[in-house]
Amino acid sequence: MKTLADLRAIKEKAKMEMATREQSAKYRISVAMGTCGIAAGARNVMSAILDEMSKRNIQDVHVTQTGCLGYCDQEPMVQVTGPHNNTITYGKVSPELARKIIAEHVQRDKVLADHVFK
């Protein structure tokens, strides 16, 4: 049985590892979780992304949630930020499209132009 202090230490260590990863992360993915995003299905999009990260054993990518981006009719929205801080924003993302973004954009550096929101 671990004490709370042990757990804190473990979490600090894990957080540090993740912070290093965040810095060295090739891509950062954020899912918009404002009210419109959630109502449009952002939770399942997040679940699909997390699932792909584990299945594909991807480690150099950091996944976060953000608030609303202000384009409610385009929700769910997913942003992928690349190594030079260039951000691509995808709109109307389904869980299936989210999986494709991981497979194509994140793993093969191929932007899915048809789904990019301008």
Next chain:
Amino acid sequence: MRELSLNILDIVTNSIEAEATRVIIAIEERQSQNLLRIRIKDNGRGMDEEFVSKALDPFMTTRTTRSVGMGLSLFRQSAEQSGGDLDIQSQPGVGSLVTATFELDNINRPPLGNMAESLVNLIVGSIDVHFCYLHKTDFGHLCFDSYWLFARMAESESDIYDQVAPAKRLLREKLKEIKSKSF
């Protein structure tokens, strides 16, 4: 929202946007009292009295991206339609507590839905925030702390993403154990 667990995800997102570092989600289901109570407590930046009185107005938002904020109003609507209400206690610099109550057997009450999805996604999507989830029913209680994922991660020297499925499974199982038949 089809599920209260989606409202919860939404309200906790407010806490995260208010820069909370600790969030407690407490759910209490009492068949004996025909009551479902959901409480979300954070240590975020809080709101002053005047703001709280207006926060439930959908036209009240500090968002710069658009002029309406729907999260709290939707949650209140859901509670009121289910014979309950929504209350906000908040103090600037200290934090906020949102409490929503529902009649458990009210026909308009949305189901709680998939809390495991909401909670685990929140934890992994905001790793700097410490989450604690408490769920009490007439049959038992559950307590899940976000440290669980990090401890598992350290023990198995695996990635956080590999803890998502096990954490969701564990939560679903534990919740089933304490669920009443009618819920």
